Amino acid sequence: MATFDPFENEFRQRANGLRRTPSPRAWNRLERRLDRGHGGSGAARIFGIRPWMIAALILLAAGVSVIATFADDQGSPLAQRAQFIEELSTPYTPSEEFVPVEYQNGVPGAVEEVERPENFRDVIVAEKYRS
Amino acid sequence: MTEQEMISGCKAKDRHAQRAVYDRYTPVMLAVARRYTARDADAEDVLVAAFFKVFDKIDSFTESGSFEGWIRRIVVNEALMLLRKKHALRQAAELTEVNPTTYSVSPQATQRLAEADIIALLDKMPPGYRMVFNLYVVEGYKHREIAEMLEISINTSKSQLILAKKRMREQLEKLGYSATNG
Numbered sequence: 001m002a003t004f005d006p007f008e009n010e011f012r013q014r015a016n017g018l019r020r021t022p023s024p025r026a027w028n029r030l031e032r033r034l035d036r037g038h039g040g041s042g043a044a045r046i047f048g049i050r051p052w053m054i055a056a057l058i059l060l061a062a063g064v065s066v067i068a069t070f071a072d073d074q075g076s077p078l079a080q081r082a083q084f085i086e087e088l089s090t091p092y093t094p095s096e097e098f099v100p101v102e103y104q105n106g107v108p109g110a111v112e113e114v115e116r117p118e119n120f121r122d123v124i125v126a127e128k129y130r131s
Numbered sequence: 132m133t134e135q136e137m138i139s140g141c142k143a144k145d146r147h148a149q150r151a152v153y154d155r156y157t158p159v160m161l162a163v164a165r166r167y168t169a170r171d172a173d174a175e176d177v178l179v180a181a182f183f184k185v186f187d188k189i190d191s192f193t194e195s196g197s198f199e200g201w202i203r204r205i206v207v208n209e210a211l212m213l214l215r216k217k218h219a220l221r222q223a224a225e226l227t228e229v230n231p232t233t234y235s236v237s238p239q240a241t242q243r244l245a246e247a248d249i250i251a252l253l254d255k256m257p258p259g260y261r262m263v264f265n266l267y268v269v270e271g272y273k274h275r276e277i278a279e280m281l282e283i284s285i286n287t288s289k290s291q292l293i294l295a296k297k298r299m300r301e302q303l304e305k306l307g308y309s310a311t312n313g
Binding site for chain 2: 029
Protein backbone atom coordinates (compact mmCIF):
# COMPACT_ATOMS: atom_id res chain seq x y z
CA MET A 1 0.00 0.00 0.00
CA ALA A 2 1.30 3.43 -0.87
CA THR A 3 2.11 5.79 1.97
CA PHE A 4 0.35 9.14 1.99
CA ASP A 5 1.33 12.49 3.41
CA PRO A 6 -1.34 14.41 5.38
CA PHE A 7 -2.41 16.40 2.32
CA GLU A 8 -2.93 13.23 0.30
CA ASN A 9 -4.96 11.63 3.09
CA GLU A 10 -7.16 14.68 3.34
CA PHE A 11 -7.60 14.97 -0.41
CA ARG A 12 -8.43 11.27 -0.71
CA GLN A 13 -11.14 11.52 1.92
CA ARG A 14 -12.63 14.57 0.25
CA ALA A 15 -12.49 13.07 -3.21
CA ASN A 16 -14.08 9.81 -2.06
CA GLY A 17 -16.92 11.78 -0.56
CA LEU A 18 -17.90 13.17 -3.95
CA ARG A 19 -21.27 12.12 -5.35
CA ARG A 20 -22.76 12.85 -8.76
CA THR A 21 -26.17 12.00 -10.17
CA PRO A 22 -26.21 10.78 -13.76
CA SER A 23 -28.80 12.02 -16.22
CA PRO A 24 -31.86 9.77 -16.82
CA ARG A 25 -30.55 9.30 -20.37
CA ALA A 26 -27.59 7.31 -19.02
CA TRP A 27 -29.77 4.44 -17.79
CA ASN A 28 -31.66 4.37 -21.11
CA ARG A 29 -28.38 4.13 -22.99
CA LEU A 30 -27.19 1.35 -20.70
CA GLU A 31 -30.46 -0.55 -21.04
CA ARG A 32 -30.35 -0.35 -24.83
CA ARG A 33 -26.81 -1.61 -24.77
CA LEU A 34 -27.75 -4.45 -22.44
CA ASP A 35 -30.62 -5.45 -24.72
CA ARG A 36 -28.30 -5.54 -27.70
CA GLY A 37 -25.50 -7.25 -25.84
CA HIS A 38 -27.57 -10.00 -24.27
CA GLY A 39 -29.60 -10.63 -27.42
CA GLY A 40 -26.85 -12.22 -29.45
CA SER A 41 -24.46 -14.22 -27.38
CA GLY A 42 -21.94 -16.89 -28.27
CA ALA A 43 -20.91 -17.85 -31.73
CA ALA A 44 -23.58 -15.71 -33.37
CA ARG A 45 -21.79 -12.57 -32.17
CA ILE A 46 -18.49 -13.51 -33.75
CA PHE A 47 -17.35 -10.94 -36.30
CA GLY A 48 -20.27 -8.75 -35.34
CA ILE A 49 -22.83 -11.07 -36.92
CA ARG A 50 -26.16 -10.85 -35.13
CA PRO A 51 -29.00 -13.40 -35.27
CA TRP A 52 -31.32 -10.94 -36.99
CA MET A 53 -28.71 -10.53 -39.73
CA ILE A 54 -28.70 -14.29 -40.33
CA ALA A 55 -32.53 -14.40 -40.32
CA ALA A 56 -32.69 -11.50 -42.78
CA LEU A 57 -30.17 -13.21 -45.06
CA ILE A 58 -32.15 -16.49 -45.05
CA LEU A 59 -35.39 -14.63 -45.80
CA LEU A 60 -33.71 -12.73 -48.63
CA ALA A 61 -32.27 -15.90 -50.15
CA ALA A 62 -35.64 -17.68 -49.88
CA GLY A 63 -37.42 -14.73 -51.50
CA VAL A 64 -34.96 -14.56 -54.37
CA SER A 65 -35.20 -18.30 -55.04
CA VAL A 66 -39.02 -18.21 -54.99
CA ILE A 67 -39.10 -15.29 -57.43
CA ALA A 68 -36.54 -16.95 -59.70
CA THR A 69 -38.48 -20.22 -59.75
CA PHE A 70 -41.75 -18.46 -60.46
CA ALA A 71 -40.22 -16.49 -63.33
CA ASP A 72 -38.81 -19.68 -64.91
CA ASP A 73 -42.19 -21.44 -64.82
CA GLN A 74 -44.04 -18.73 -66.72
CA GLY A 75 -43.46 -20.41 -70.15
CA SER A 76 -43.78 -23.96 -68.98
CA PRO A 77 -47.05 -25.74 -69.94
CA LEU A 78 -46.93 -27.53 -66.62
CA ALA A 79 -47.07 -24.24 -64.77
CA GLN A 80 -50.13 -23.03 -66.65
CA ARG A 81 -53.57 -23.17 -65.19
CA ALA A 82 -55.62 -26.16 -66.34
CA GLN A 83 -57.93 -25.30 -69.23
CA PHE A 84 -60.63 -27.76 -68.21
CA ILE A 85 -61.41 -29.92 -65.29
CA GLU A 86 -61.48 -33.58 -65.99
CA GLU A 87 -64.50 -35.32 -64.58
CA LEU A 88 -63.22 -38.24 -62.64
CA SER A 89 -66.41 -39.23 -60.89
CA THR A 90 -67.82 -41.11 -63.91
CA PRO A 91 -65.69 -43.50 -65.97
CA TYR A 92 -65.21 -42.89 -69.68
CA THR A 93 -67.69 -44.75 -71.87
CA PRO A 94 -67.78 -44.51 -75.66
CA SER A 95 -70.91 -43.02 -77.11
CA GLU A 96 -73.52 -45.37 -78.51
CA GLU A 97 -72.99 -44.13 -82.09
CA PHE A 98 -69.38 -45.26 -82.08
CA VAL A 99 -68.92 -47.92 -84.77
CA PRO A 100 -65.43 -49.38 -84.73
CA VAL A 101 -66.04 -51.23 -88.02
CA GLU A 102 -66.01 -47.96 -89.87
CA TYR A 103 -62.50 -47.37 -88.69
CA GLN A 104 -61.39 -50.84 -89.69
CA ASN A 105 -62.83 -50.65 -93.19
CA GLY A 106 -62.27 -47.03 -93.76
CA VAL A 107 -64.84 -44.41 -94.24
CA PRO A 108 -67.63 -45.74 -96.52
CA GLY A 109 -67.53 -44.21 -99.96
CA ALA A 110 -64.10 -42.70 -99.49
CA VAL A 111 -61.47 -43.20 -102.15
CA GLU A 112 -58.31 -45.05 -101.26
CA GLU A 113 -55.64 -42.42 -101.55
CA VAL A 114 -52.66 -44.51 -100.63
CA GLU A 115 -50.07 -44.41 -103.38
CA ARG A 116 -47.75 -47.34 -103.71
CA PRO A 117 -44.61 -47.62 -105.89
CA GLU A 118 -44.64 -49.86 -108.92
CA ASN A 119 -42.43 -52.52 -107.41
CA PHE A 120 -44.47 -52.70 -104.20
CA ARG A 121 -45.52 -56.18 -103.10
CA ASP A 122 -47.52 -57.18 -100.09
CA VAL A 123 -45.91 -59.73 -97.88
CA ILE A 124 -47.84 -62.93 -98.55
CA VAL A 125 -47.69 -66.05 -96.42
CA ALA A 126 -46.31 -69.03 -98.34
CA GLU A 127 -48.75 -71.62 -99.59
CA LYS A 128 -47.51 -74.40 -97.36
CA TYR A 129 -48.09 -72.34 -94.23
CA ARG A 130 -51.59 -71.45 -94.99
CA SER A 131 -54.03 -73.47 -93.00
CA MET B 132 -32.61 -5.62 -1.80
CA THR B 133 -29.36 -6.84 -0.19
CA GLU B 134 -26.06 -6.76 -2.01
CA GLN B 135 -26.08 -10.55 -2.28
CA GLU B 136 -29.56 -10.50 -3.79
CA MET B 137 -28.47 -7.84 -6.25
CA ILE B 138 -25.45 -9.88 -7.32
CA SER B 139 -27.52 -13.05 -7.72
CA GLY B 140 -30.13 -11.11 -9.68
CA CYS B 141 -27.49 -9.61 -11.95
CA LYS B 142 -26.06 -13.07 -12.59
CA ALA B 143 -29.56 -14.14 -13.64
CA LYS B 144 -29.71 -11.06 -15.93
CA ASP B 145 -32.63 -9.71 -13.92
CA ARG B 146 -33.24 -6.14 -15.04
CA HIS B 147 -34.63 -5.06 -11.65
CA ALA B 148 -31.48 -6.23 -9.90
CA GLN B 149 -29.35 -4.47 -12.50
CA ARG B 150 -31.32 -1.28 -11.93
CA ALA B 151 -30.87 -1.64 -8.17
CA VAL B 152 -27.09 -1.96 -8.58
CA TYR B 153 -27.07 0.99 -10.93
CA ASP B 154 -29.10 3.16 -8.54
CA ARG B 155 -26.96 2.26 -5.57
CA TYR B 156 -23.51 2.74 -7.07
CA THR B 157 -23.81 5.32 -9.85
CA PRO B 158 -23.51 8.45 -7.65
CA VAL B 159 -20.13 7.27 -6.36
CA MET B 160 -18.96 5.84 -9.67
CA LEU B 161 -19.92 8.89 -11.71
CA ALA B 162 -17.86 11.01 -9.31
CA VAL B 163 -14.95 8.57 -9.77
CA ALA B 164 -15.28 8.79 -13.55
CA ARG B 165 -15.54 12.57 -13.42
CA ARG B 166 -12.25 12.85 -11.52
CA TYR B 167 -10.49 11.25 -14.51
CA THR B 168 -12.32 12.89 -17.38
CA ALA B 169 -12.41 16.55 -18.29
CA ARG B 170 -16.10 16.70 -19.22
CA ASP B 171 -19.37 15.55 -17.65
CA ALA B 172 -20.39 13.89 -20.93
CA ASP B 173 -17.18 11.84 -21.00
CA ALA B 174 -17.76 10.78 -17.40
CA GLU B 175 -21.23 9.57 -18.29
CA ASP B 176 -19.85 7.66 -21.29
CA VAL B 177 -17.38 5.99 -18.95
CA LEU B 178 -20.18 5.20 -16.51
CA VAL B 179 -22.38 3.56 -19.16
CA ALA B 180 -19.48 1.53 -20.57
CA ALA B 181 -18.38 0.47 -17.10
CA PHE B 182 -21.81 -0.64 -15.91
CA PHE B 183 -22.36 -2.54 -19.14
CA LYS B 184 -19.13 -4.39 -18.39
CA VAL B 185 -20.19 -4.93 -14.77
CA PHE B 186 -23.41 -6.64 -15.87
CA ASP B 187 -21.77 -8.48 -18.75
CA LYS B 188 -18.90 -9.85 -16.67
CA ILE B 189 -20.80 -10.33 -13.41
CA ASP B 190 -20.09 -14.07 -13.52
CA SER B 191 -16.38 -13.35 -13.10
CA PHE B 192 -17.00 -11.57 -9.79
CA THR B 193 -15.83 -14.08 -7.20
CA GLU B 194 -17.63 -12.46 -4.25
CA SER B 195 -14.46 -12.85 -2.17
CA GLY B 196 -13.78 -9.12 -2.33
CA SER B 197 -15.83 -5.95 -2.16
CA PHE B 198 -18.47 -5.59 -4.86
CA GLU B 199 -18.12 -1.82 -4.81
CA GLY B 200 -14.35 -2.12 -5.13
CA TRP B 201 -14.78 -4.43 -8.12
CA ILE B 202 -17.11 -1.96 -9.83
CA ARG B 203 -14.75 0.89 -9.01
CA ARG B 204 -11.80 -0.86 -10.67
CA ILE B 205 -13.89 -1.37 -13.80
CA VAL B 206 -14.86 2.32 -13.82
CA VAL B 207 -11.21 3.38 -13.45
CA ASN B 208 -10.16 1.00 -16.25
CA GLU B 209 -12.87 2.33 -18.53
CA ALA B 210 -11.77 5.91 -17.81
CA LEU B 211 -8.17 4.99 -18.66
CA MET B 212 -9.33 3.34 -21.87
CA LEU B 213 -11.23 6.46 -22.87
CA LEU B 214 -8.22 8.66 -22.19
CA ARG B 215 -5.95 6.26 -24.05
CA LYS B 216 -8.30 6.47 -27.02
CA LYS B 217 -8.05 10.23 -26.89
CA HIS B 218 -4.26 9.98 -26.69
CA ALA B 219 -4.34 11.88 -23.42
CA LEU B 220 -1.56 9.78 -21.92
CA ARG B 221 1.17 10.76 -24.37
CA GLN B 222 2.14 13.91 -22.59
CA ALA B 223 3.92 12.09 -19.78
CA ALA B 224 7.32 13.59 -19.13
CA GLU B 225 10.01 12.35 -16.84
CA LEU B 226 11.81 14.55 -14.36
CA THR B 227 15.23 13.51 -13.16
CA GLU B 228 15.89 16.02 -10.43
CA VAL B 229 12.92 17.11 -8.45
CA ASN B 230 12.74 17.77 -4.76
CA PRO B 231 9.29 16.49 -3.72
CA THR B 232 9.17 18.69 -0.61
CA THR B 233 9.21 21.78 -2.80
CA TYR B 234 5.78 20.86 -4.10
CA SER B 235 4.13 19.57 -0.95
CA VAL B 236 0.73 21.02 -0.10
CA SER B 237 -0.52 21.95 3.34
CA PRO B 238 -3.20 19.57 4.69
CA GLN B 239 -4.89 22.55 6.30
CA ALA B 240 -5.60 23.94 2.86
CA THR B 241 -7.32 20.74 1.86
CA GLN B 242 -9.43 20.55 5.02
CA ARG B 243 -11.29 23.65 3.93
CA LEU B 244 -11.48 22.57 0.33
CA ALA B 245 -15.00 22.54 -1.02
CA GLU B 246 -15.97 19.42 -2.92
CA ALA B 247 -16.80 21.39 -6.02
CA ASP B 248 -13.29 22.83 -6.00
CA ILE B 249 -11.77 19.34 -6.10
CA ILE B 250 -13.17 18.82 -9.59
CA ALA B 251 -12.15 22.36 -10.56
CA LEU B 252 -8.59 21.68 -9.37
CA LEU B 253 -8.40 18.40 -11.26
CA ASP B 254 -9.89 19.97 -14.39
CA LYS B 255 -7.00 22.43 -14.52
CA MET B 256 -4.42 19.64 -14.58
CA PRO B 257 -3.04 18.04 -17.76
CA PRO B 258 -4.43 14.52 -18.28
CA GLY B 259 -1.16 12.82 -17.36
CA TYR B 260 -0.84 14.63 -14.01
CA ARG B 261 -4.47 14.12 -13.24
CA MET B 262 -4.34 10.42 -14.00
CA VAL B 263 -1.34 9.67 -11.85
CA PHE B 264 -2.59 11.93 -9.05
CA ASN B 265 -5.95 10.15 -8.98
CA LEU B 266 -4.48 6.68 -9.19
CA TYR B 267 -1.86 7.31 -6.52
CA VAL B 268 -3.54 9.67 -4.07
CA VAL B 269 -7.20 8.70 -4.32
CA GLU B 270 -7.19 5.07 -5.48
CA GLY B 271 -4.05 4.13 -3.57
CA TYR B 272 -2.15 2.37 -6.35
CA LYS B 273 1.64 2.09 -6.13
CA HIS B 274 3.91 3.70 -8.73
CA ARG B 275 4.81 0.26 -10.06
CA GLU B 276 1.11 -0.54 -10.61
CA ILE B 277 0.46 2.86 -12.17
CA ALA B 278 3.43 2.39 -14.50
CA GLU B 279 1.96 -0.93 -15.67
CA MET B 280 -1.54 0.45 -16.08
CA LEU B 281 -0.48 3.50 -18.06
CA GLU B 282 2.42 1.77 -19.84
CA ILE B 283 4.92 4.34 -18.58
CA SER B 284 8.08 4.03 -16.49
CA ILE B 285 7.97 4.14 -12.71
CA ASN B 286 10.07 7.32 -12.76
CA THR B 287 7.58 8.95 -15.12
CA SER B 288 4.79 8.06 -12.73
CA LYS B 289 6.71 9.63 -9.85
CA SER B 290 7.50 12.72 -11.91
CA GLN B 291 3.91 13.16 -12.92
CA LEU B 292 2.80 12.96 -9.30
CA ILE B 293 5.28 15.60 -8.18
CA LEU B 294 4.27 17.92 -10.99
CA ALA B 295 0.62 17.30 -10.23
CA LYS B 296 1.14 18.31 -6.63
CA LYS B 297 3.01 21.41 -7.75
CA ARG B 298 0.11 22.34 -9.99
CA MET B 299 -2.31 21.57 -7.16
CA ARG B 300 -0.47 23.96 -4.86
CA GLU B 301 -0.58 26.73 -7.46
CA GLN B 302 -4.27 26.20 -8.08
CA LEU B 303 -5.10 26.14 -4.38
CA GLU B 304 -3.45 29.52 -4.02
CA LYS B 305 -5.41 30.85 -6.97
CA LEU B 306 -8.64 29.62 -5.41
CA GLY B 307 -7.79 31.49 -2.21
CA TYR B 308 -6.75 28.53 -0.07
CA SER B 309 -3.62 28.98 2.00
CA ALA B 310 -1.07 26.50 0.71
CA THR B 311 1.61 27.26 3.20
CA ASN B 312 2.99 24.47 5.27
CA GLY B 313 2.03 24.13 8.91
